[in-house]
Amino acid sequence: xxxxxxxxxxxxxxxxxxxxxxxxxxxxxxxxxxxxxxxxxxxxxxxxxxxxxxxxxxxxxxxxxxxxxxxxxxxxxxxxxxxxxxxxxxxxxxxxxxxxxxxxxxxxxxxxxxxxxxxxxxxxxxxxxxxxxxxxxxxxxxxxxxxxxxxxxxxxxxxxxxxxxxxxxxxxxxxxxxxxxxxxxxxxxxxxxxxx
Amino acid sequence: xxxxxxxxxxxxxxxxxxxxxxxxxxxxxxxxxxxxxxxxxxxxxxxxxxxxxxxxxxxxxxxxxxxxxxxxxxxxxxxxxxxxxxxxxxxxxxxxxxxxxxxxxxxxxxxxxxxxxxxxxxxxxxxxxxxxxxxxxxxxxxxxxxxxxxxxxxxxxxxxxxxxxxxxxxxxxxxxxxxxxxxxxxxxxxxxxxxxxxxxxxxxxxxxxxxxxxxxxxxxxxxxxxxxxxxxxxxxxxxxxxxxxxxxxxxxxxxxxxxxxxxxxxxxxxxxxxxxxxxxxxxxxxxxxxxxxxxxxx
Numbered sequence: 304x305x306x307x308x309x310x311x312x313x314x315x316x317x318x319x320x321x322x323x324x325x326x327x328x329x330x331x332x333x334x335x336x337x338x339x340x341x342x343x344x345x346x347x348x349x350x351x352x353x354x355x356x357x358x359x360x361x362x363x364x365x366x367x368x369x370x371x372x373x374x375x376x377x378x379x380x381x382x383x384x385x386x387x388x389x390x391x392x393x394x395x396x397x398x399x400x401x402x403x404x405x406x407x408x409x410x411x412x413x414x415x416x417x418x419x420x421x422x423x424x425x426x427x428x429x430x431x432x433x434x435x436x437x438x439x440x441x442x443x444x445x446x447x448x449x450x451x452x453x454x455x456x457x458x459x460x461x462x463x464x465x466x467x468x469x470x471x472x473x474x475x476x477x478x479x480x481x482x483x484x485x486x487x488x489x490x491x492x493x494x495x496x497x498x499x
Numbered sequence: 500x501x502x503x504x505x506x507x508x509x510x511x512x513x514x515x516x517x518x519x520x521x522x523x524x525x526x527x528x529x530x531x532x533x534x535x536x537x538x539x540x541x542x543x544x545x546x547x548x549x550x551x552x553x554x555x556x557x558x559x560x561x562x563x564x565x566x567x568x569x570x571x572x573x574x575x576x577x578x579x580x581x582x583x584x585x586x587x588x589x590x591x592x593x594x595x596x597x598x599x600x601x602x603x604x605x606x607x608x609x610x611x612x613x614x615x616x617x618x619x620x621x622x623x624x625x626x627x628x629x630x631x632x633x634x635x636x637x638x639x640x641x642x643x644x645x646x647x648x649x650x651x652x653x654x655x656x657x658x659x660x661x662x663x664x665x666x667x668x669x670x671x672x673x674x675x676x677x678x679x680x681x682x683x684x685x686x687x688x689x690x691x692x693x694x695x696x697x698x699x700x701x702x703x704x705x706x707x708x709x710x711x712x713x714x715x716x717x718x719x720x721x722x723x724x725x726x727x728x729x730x731x732x733x734x735x736x737x738x739x740x741x742x743x744x745x746x747x748x749x750x751x752x753x754x755x756x757x758x759x760x761x762x763x764x765x766x767x768x769x770x771x772x773x774x775x776x777x778x779x780x781x782x783x784x785x786x787x788x789x790x791x792x793x794x795x796x797x
């Protein structure tokens with residue numbers, strides 16, 4: 304052992320070393336905050352004609368061109384099936400109930416989507432206090448491009464129906480079955496920001 | 500009475516350079532050899548249109564992950580053992596570097612999952628994001644390995660610090676390479692390119708840590724020097740990731756993008772040349788300044 308090994312560290316040396324440790328831990332902690340700020344960043348969506356405002360994830364692609372939906376936001380990173388949030392308005396009669404709308408969607412999807420299965424229906428309350436009903440269902444998504452030769456993907460989705468004067472607001476969240484729960488926080492954030 | 504033996508040539512004064520291995524020379528040689536082997540493999544595979552069975556390709560990828568360690572053992576460590584005053588515990592530092600990489604860096608990277616949320620972020624967000632996650636974790640772990648193993652006993656010169664920092668980086672990069680080879684299904688040339696980039700980036704940045712850790716040996720060290728060194732190393736680590744990702748996407752058109760991984764190697768070569776040159780100059784200049792100051796004091 305060399306003599307200089309035994310010399311105790313000076314105050315500056317100890318302080319410098321503690322500062323490195325502190326800086327590293329602070330940077331990692333801020334890294335987590337930074338990560339969350341990027342993941343949970345949102346852009347505003349305003350449709351005055353439909354009287355709807357919401358905030359959708361900033362990294363997602365917004366589509367308003369489809370006449371069937373007021374809004375469709377998709378996560379471009381979740382290929383081969385893009386996680387999506389859709390909002391559509393369906394005209395309804397005076398005595399319509401949320402369950403009737405779900406029945407209608409059920410029949411439509413059973414005819415359209417391969418291996419479609421309705422899994423559950425439960426009453427629900429939106430963060431804004433509106434009462435509605437939600438339905439969870441699953442189906443097999445088959446890529447329309449035959450040259451990709453892709454296997455069918457199991458998709459899990461959720462419909463949330465809320466009634467307002469003369470219209471049913473249907474909010475749909477769908478994702479690949481294995482990431483359905485993982486990405487659900489996007490949908491919950493969307494619901495919290497939704498006003499109509 | 501004893502008599503001095505008569506020598507035909509005058510006895511050389513045993514300087515620091517003669518007693519220990521020449522760190523920069525062996526580091527340059529290793530980097531050059533690694534680059535040459537990788538380039539030969541990539542261009543050879545393209546020329547011969549080489550297609551290996553998947554299992555064989557994985558086995559070769561795994562072997563390639565160990566190549567930087569093999570080069571370090573064959574060049575640096577062998578030279579160290581031939582030196583008059585070899586540096587001790589280099590193998591222990593390599594092993595510690597590998598252990599912290601596989602035990603801490605890899606699991607933490609999985610938790611951060613930086614590729615998932617930074618892949619579509621803006622350039623500045625990517626640089627900040629990678630600095631605060633992958634960069635700081637990698638560099639702090641290497642710092643901790645050096646600081647709490649050989650710093651007090653073996654850091655006698657700046658070149659010692661550089662030699663141990665490179666040893667820690669070699670262990671660290673080897674563990675990252677093994678993890679990469681076991682968890683990715685890539686052709687051998689693509690895997691070799693990626694592992695070469697990982698190794699060269701780790702090795703090129705590590706002397707910064709050695710440099711600031713040597714400064715920490717001085718009782719009157721400026722208290723922010725090690726912290727600034729760590730942050731600069733983390734930023735450079737992040738820049739290698741971000742710039743590489745930008746370089747490998749080439750041939751962007753309206754219908755498709757093509758990928759040319761060989762451009763990623765350009766980034767690794769650039770960082771090795773720039774950092775090795777800059778740090779060898781800094782080390783030499785600082786040593787000379789100290790020698791002059793010591794001469795003035797006498």
